[in-house]
Amino acid sequence: MSPIELHMSNTEFRPSSLETFLACAHQMLDPATPESVCRRVEPMLVAQLPVLRALGVFELFEVRDPAMRAWLDDELLKLMGFESDMASA
Numbered sequence: 331m332s333p334i335e336l337h338m339s340n341t342e343f344r345p346s347s348l349e350t351f352l353a354c355a356h357q358m359l360d361p362a363t364p365e366s367v368c369r370r371v372e373p374m375l376v377a378q379l380p381v382l383r384a385l386g387v388f389e390l391f392e393v394r395d396p397a398m399r400a401w402l403d404d405e406l407l408k409l410m411g412f413e414s415d416m417a418s419a
Contacts, residue, residue: 347381350374359395376405383409 331380345353354375357363382388393399 346380347385348387351378351382354378355393355398359398379405379409 354371358368359369365378379402388402388406393402
């Protein structure tokens with residue numbers, strides 16, 4: 331079923347983690363995006379990281395923007411630190 335058919339059938343459409351991540355990343359990388367919007371989408375992007383990491387997305391693909399790649403690497407390290415803290419508790 332195409333996205334148009336889903337919309338037409340009144341079925342609630344929920345974007346996947348990858349779709350949400352990409353939409354947020356595009357917004358954050360667009361120089362025309364206001365800072366307030368970037369601050370609003372940042373937590374939405376970060377919330378997708380555990381799922382994308384579990385799926386191996388970052389082993390298959392590389393974020394080309396150096397600043398975003400460094401920021402995401404830091405966020406993923408925080409996530410892995412949190413997971414190891416939870417495992418040892």
